[in-house]
Amino acid sequence: MVNNSPVAGTLYHRPGSPPRGDALLPMGRLRGAHPDLHAHHAAKHTAYPEALEQAVPPLGCTWADVVFLSPVHPRPLFD
Numbered sequence: 272m273v274n275n276s277p278v279a280g281t282l283y284h285r286p287g288s289p290p291r292g293d294a295l296l297p298m299g300r301l302r303g304a305h306p307d308l309h310a311h312h313a314a315k316h317t318a319y320p321e322a323l324e325q326a327v328p329p330l331g332c333t334w335a336d337v338v339f340l341s342p343v344h345p346r347p348l349f350d
Contacts, residue, residue, distance in 0.1 A: 298323055299335040 291305055302309040316323055323335040330337060 295338045295340075297336050297338050299333070 291308065296304055298309065298312060301312065324333050326333055327337060
């Protein structure tokens with residue numbers, strides 16, 4: 272069942288580091304554009320580095336290739 276009710280409210284997010292540049296970049300591209308930011312954010316995945324290389328079949332890429340902005344877990348989106 273799909274909930275078609277309108278979404279209301281505000282989503283607030285405080286970046287882990289000051290924004291830099293003029294585009295949101297996935298981890299894979301962040302390495303070349305801002306190596307220091309890549310190292311900072313990649314450190315969050317030291318316990319499970321393979322997660323960034325895990326495939327996202329519906330998109331034909333890996334998690335390192337996407338910018339995930341949904342407040343919803345990806346399973347319902349993919350279903």
